[in-house]
Amino acid sequence: MNEQKIKQVSDVVIRFSGDSGDGMQLTGTLFSDAAAVLGNGISTFPDFPAEIRAPHGSIAGVSGFQVHIGSGRVTTPGDYCDALVAMNPAALRANAKWLKRDATVIIDGDSFVERDIQKAGFVTDDPIAELGLTDHNIVMTGITSMTRDALEGLGLDNKSVVKCKNMFALGICFYLYNKPLEHTFEYIERKFGKKAPTIAQANILALKAGYNYSANNHIFANTYDVAPAKPAPGTYRTINGNQAVAWGFIAASEKSGRPLFCGSYPITPATVILEELAKRRDLGVKTVQAEDEIAGICTSIGAAFAGNFAVTTTSGPGLSLKSEAMGLAVMTELPLVVVDVQRGGPSTGLPTKTEQSDLLQALYGRNGEAPMVVIAASTPSDCFHYAFWAGKIALERMTPVLLLTDGFIANGSEPWRIPSMSDYPAITPPVISEAPGEQYFCYDRDPSAGARTWAIPGTPGLEHRIGGLEKDKRIGCVSHDPKNHQTMTELRAAKIARVADCIPTQEVIGSDEGDLLVVGWGGTKGHLQSAVDAMREEGKKVSLCHFNWINPLPRGVEEIFAKFKKIVVCELNMGQFAGYLRMNLPEFRYEQYNKVQGLPFTVDELVHHFETILK
Amino acid sequence: MSHNCIYSAADFKSDQEVKWCPGCGDHAVLSSMQGALARIATEDGVPKEKFAVISGIGCSSRFPYYVKTYGFHGIHGRAAAIATGVKTANPELNVWVATGDGDSLAIGGNHFIHAVRRNVDLTMMLFNNEIYGLTKGQYSPTTKIGKITKTSPFGTFEKPFKPGELAIGAGGTFFARSVDAEVALTTELLVAGSRHRGMAVIEALVNCVIFNDKTHAPYVGDKATRAENTILLKHGEKMIYGAARDKGLVFDGEKLRVVRLSEGGWSYETGGGETRSVSEDDILVHDAHAANPMIHFLLAGMTYPEYPVALGIIRQVDALAYDAEVARQVEDARASAKIENVDGLLASGSTWSVAE
Numbered sequence: 029m030n031e032q033k034i035k036q037v038s039d040v041v042i043r044f045s046g047d048s049g050d051g052m053q054l055t056g057t058l059f060s061d062a063a064a065v066l067g068n069g070i071s072t073f074p075d076f077p078a079e080i081r082a083p084h085g086s087i088a089g090v091s092g093f094q095v096h097i098g099s100g101r102v103t104t105p106g107d108y109c110d111a112l113v114a115m116n117p118a119a120l121r122a123n124a125k126w127l128k129r130d131a132t133v134i135i136d137g138d139s140f141v142e143r144d145i146q147k148a149g150f151v152t153d154d155p156i157a158e159l160g161l162t163d164h165n166i167v168m169t170g171i172t173s174m175t176r177d178a179l180e181g182l183g184l185d186n187k188s189v190v191k192c193k194n195m196f197a198l199g200i201c202f203y204l205y206n207k208p209l210e211h212t213f214e215y216i217e218r219k220f221g222k223k224a225p226t227i228a229q230a231n232i233l234a235l236k237a238g239y240n241y242s243a244n245n246h247i248f249a250n251t252y253d254v255a256p257a258k259p260a261p262g263t264y265r266t267i268n269g270n271q272a273v274a275w276g277f278i279a280a281s282e283k284s285g286r287p288l289f290c291g292s293y294p295i296t297p298a299t300v301i302l303e304e305l306a307k308r309r310d311l312g313v314k315t316v317q318a319e320d321e322i323a324g325i326c327t328s329i330g331a332a333f334a335g336n337f338a339v340t341t342t343s344g345p346g347l348s349l350k351s352e353a354m355g356l357a358v359m360t361e362l363p364l365v366v367v368d369v370q371r372g373g374p375s376t377g378l379p380t381k382t383e384q385s386d387l388l389q390a391l392y393g394r395n396g397e398a399p400m401v402v403i404a405a406s407t408p409s410d411c412f413h414y415a416f417w418a419g420k421i422a423l424e425r426m427t428p429v430l431l432l433t434d435g436f437i438a439n440g441s442e443p444w445r446i447p448s449m450s451d452y453p454a455i456t457p458p459v460i461s462e463a464p465g466e467q468y469f470c471y472d473r474d475p476s477a478g479a480r481t482w483a484i485p486g487t488p489g490l491e492h493r494i495g496g497l498e499k500d501k502r503i504g505c506v507s508h509d510p511k512n513h514q515t516m517t518e519l520r521a522a523k524i525a526r527v528a529d530c531i532p533t534q535e536v537i538g539s540d541e542g543d544l545l546v547v548g549w550g551g552t553k554g555h556l557q558s559a560v561d562a563m564r565e566e567g568k569k570v571s572l573c574h575f576n577w578i579n580p581l582p583r584g585v586e587e588i589f590a591k592f593k594k595i596v597v598c599e600l601n602m603g604q605f606a607g608y609l610r611m612n613l614p615e616f617r618y619e620q621y622n623k624v625q626g627l628p629f630t631v632d633e634l635v636h637h638f639e640t641i642l643k
Numbered sequence: 644m645s646h647n648c649i650y651s652a653a654d655f656k657s658d659q660e661v662k663w664c665p666g667c668g669d670h671a672v673l674s675s676m677q678g679a680l681a682r683i684a685t686e687d688g689v690p691k692e693k694f695a696v697i698s699g700i701g702c703s704s705r706f707p708y709y710v711k712t713y714g715f716h717g718i719h720g721r722a723a724a725i726a727t728g729v730k731t732a733n734p735e736l737n738v739w740v741a742t743g744d745g746d747s748l749a750i751g752g753n754h755f756i757h758a759v760r761r762n763v764d765l766t767m768m769l770f771n772n773e774i775y776g777l778t779k780g781q782y783s784p785t786t787k788i789g790k791i792t793k794t795s796p797f798g799t800f801e802k803p804f805k806p807g808e809l810a811i812g813a814g815g816t817f818f819a820r821s822v823d824a825e826v827a828l829t830t831e832l833l834v835a836g837s838r839h840r841g842m843a844v845i846e847a848l849v850n851c852v853i854f855n856d857k858t859h860a861p862y863v864g865d866k867a868t869r870a871e872n873t874i875l876l877k878h879g880e881k882m883i884y885g886a887a888r889d890k891g892l893v894f895d896g897e898k899l900r901v902v903r904l905s906e907g908g909w910s911y912e913t914g915g916g917e918t919r920s921v922s923e924d925d926i927l928v929h930d931a932h933a934a935n936p937m938i939h940f941l942l943a944g945m946t947y948p949e950y951p952v953a954l955g956i957i958r959q960v961d962a963l964a965y966d967a968e969v970a971r972q973v974e975d976a977r978a979s980a981k982i983e984n985v986d987g988l989l990a991s992g993s994t995w996s997v998a999e
Contacts, residue, residue: 261997261998275989282985311980318757319724319757323721326728330727330732333728335733355718485695488690492713493716494716495707497716
């Protein structure tokens with residue numbers, strides 16, 4: 029290798045794209061894992077079609093995986109890419125708009141045949157010229173044919189051979205970015221080593237072939253190195269948001285001593301949470317794959333009644349179906365966490381694309397006065413933290429809690445310094461084992477928190493009946509008394525409002541006063557923070573106020589808002605949080621920046637918009 | 644400890660006033676059920692606090708408030724799903740479901756068939772009055788064809804469900820039928836259902852005195868009618884019924900036939916006006932434990948006046964129960980667990996360390 033050619037850069041963005049069967053999600057994951065293990069910051073963004081295998085070679089079937097690696101911490105998967113891997117003409121056409129001006133484009137020339145070029149919608153036979161990629165560094169090479177050559181003699185069928193072409197492409201990228209191959213070897217051995225040694229060998233050979241081909245043929249003028257910064261000491265792993273939610277629940281179960289139960293129905297992009305929990309029978313987790321969304325939440329409510337820490341997982345359309353049962357959990361005052369991994373709506377909408385679609389549904393989508401605690405996680409790894417806290421509040425305050433994540437942070441991954449469970453607080457649900465007086469009244473409340481007691485079936489002497497009908501505030505039997513209903517409605521609202529006592533005061537990132545306060549919530553934090561950081565480096569008086577606690581709002585918000593000349597609320601919806609703030613804090617004026625394209629913000633567009641506001 | 648406890652039905656009566664209409668069939672089933680709980684508690688040593696009664700919405704779903712155990716009054720149609728959660732979360736509980744024909748066969752039809760299919764260890768009392776009572780008289784999925792109700796002013800033309808056909812079709816392992824007035828029979832069936840490992844569905848034919856009065860009367864209206872127009876099935880016994888024991892059931896290879904005893908012996912009339920003789924040996928012997936559900940399905944579907952209505956345990960077969968299987972998987976996984984707690988989980992798989 030020629031050492032002189034290595035350029036040091038602080039960060040790069042690479043996008044892997046191909047047909048949805050080309051293995052691009054895996055390729056991207058392996059690249060980002062290899063970088064993370066070396067100490068690079070990473071942030072990833074899988075962008076895949078709703079169809080499992082859309083027509084071969086079509087734009088609809090293009091699957092992409094973007095990874096941003098940096099010397100220090102990386103907060104977004106990056107807007108535009110420095111390198112694009114395009115395994116077919118459709119992938120090139122679909123992703124050309126995301127290229128930086130001087131980007132490197134690695135193309136499998138074997139797929140650039142007339143039929144595939146036409147299928148991708150090109151009108152000429154020269155896709156490169158047609159897309160105007162004149163300033164770009166185009167590396168078109170026979171990835172498929174060279175993979176075939178490299179694997180000759182292994183005795184594999186053509187299909188298995190062609191499947192290894194993603195490893196050839198990965199080898200090229202490892203060379204281009206000076207990353208060692210060992211981590212990927214280990215992965216391949218772990219995955220195929222025992223059950224399919226020939227497949228393992230083929231993948232390793234293809235990976236090496238791609239790497240060596242790039243080195244021997246000098247296909248790049250330069251290679252690049254993103255030097256790892258030294259992160260805080262500790263043990264690290266990469267984690268995606270869905271896995272982090274699942275693990276956060278298991279942590280809350282362990283801390284509370286209540287067994288974990290998840291009744292759920294598969295729905296994109298939330299299904300992985302159920303899958304992760306289903307694996308964990310070894311930690312006592314019980315999962316029920318229910319017959320529908322309603323049964324998902326209803327089995328969980330039953331499990332909560334029976335004394336478990338119960339959770340249910342879903343996405344927008346499923347949340348709609350769960351509305352009535354969430355009201356039942358509000359009425360029976362049972363602990364329950366509902367996770368909504370938001371996706372583009374309404375209706376089936378954009379199942380695989382991200383959107384902050386369901387805030388108002390989460391806050392208000394139930395009949396009657398049915399307040400719930402609403403929390404939103406903001407990065408793949410902090411999903412663990414907020415899932416834990418959702419569990420803590422549900423269990424200690426005897427209330428359903430709605431945890432919002434979204435397709436972007438659910439599927440995205442980042443390195444995570446593994447916490448120790450000794451750093452997490454205890455969870456103490458108000459379980460009682462005997463009646464405090466002569467008789468047990470199930471709606472007796474803790475006067476400060478407002479939580480009722482939890483008498484678990486099987487406990488002698490505490491037999492009681494609860495349900496969806498309004499209950500007498502004192503003895504807990506059914507009551508249709510008008511004044512009692514008013515009192516109970518107020519008690520349920522007060523219980524939620526008092527959660528503000530136990531959550532952190534709202535913080536501001538940057539100076540606590542200035543010209544513009546950027547306000548966001550949930551999964552947009554990385555992009556908003558990158559935009560604000562970039563502007564602050566240029567001396568602009570911009571700060572970020574990012575919300576994870578939505579209902580109740582944390583204390584200290586008014587004080588922050590009052591110190592800025594302008595406030596802009598940025599959301600991947602048409603202004604749901606802005607409307608909520610106008611209702612709760614009407615004394616301030618809110619500008620809005622909204623986007624509903626199934627995609628995250630880009631830092632570029634945010635900076636551009638904020639500059640316009642400041643003018 | 645609990646072996647010495649003797650319970651009576653009174654121990655399972657709550658202090659809540661029972662608010663069903665006077666004459667409603669639900670009162671009788673409540674008595675039967677309280678008697679059944681007392682028997683199970685006493686005979687099987689199940690302490691009172693281990694019972695949980697779960698319901699949906701409708702007249703019969705008010706049931707939990709009247710039984711002095713743990714109780715949960717759910718939302719419309721979802722009783723089976725809620726109960727599945729209760730039982731799976733805590734298999735030590737003895738879980739009952741009170742539900743109606745609207746609750747479990749219309750809005751909750753999906754949960755009904757799936758709870759049956761999974762064979763969750765629940766005892767379901769399915770109150771079938773063939774009408775929506777609490778909403779004041781609309782036809783239900785079990786209402787007879789031609790019935791005039793508020794939402795079928797010209798008569799219904801929808802083919803009704805037979806709950807037993809549905810349960811057996813969904814792979815049910817226990818199905819029995821009783822009548823509100825037969826308090827002792829209902830008690831007996833509820834006890835058997837509760838002792839069955841898996842999902843037991845006990846259909847109670849109940850009378851809605853206000854909105855569907857006497858819907859079951861032609862076959863179960865009084866003792867004499869019941870004797871002639873129902874057959875009480877008992878495992879191992881010949882299917883002979885009638886006060887004079889002069890009627891029976893045979894299977895002709897295609898369908899069940901009612902045979903009658905006359906001086907010339909047992910015979911039935913074929914559709915073509917021909918009379919066909921059979922021997923007494925041809926009369927079916929009830930095998931509730933037969934794995935093949937075909938005859939059970941036909942018995943559950945028998946409709947008056949062509950047939951007697953079948954009462955008693957129609958089907959009872961052994962199978963693994965869902966909640967017990969979940970518990971077994973947890974136990975097995977724990978016995979061989981490499982990961983023992985959350986710290987171990989977080990450190991599992993691919994990790995890397997950064998030193999000081």
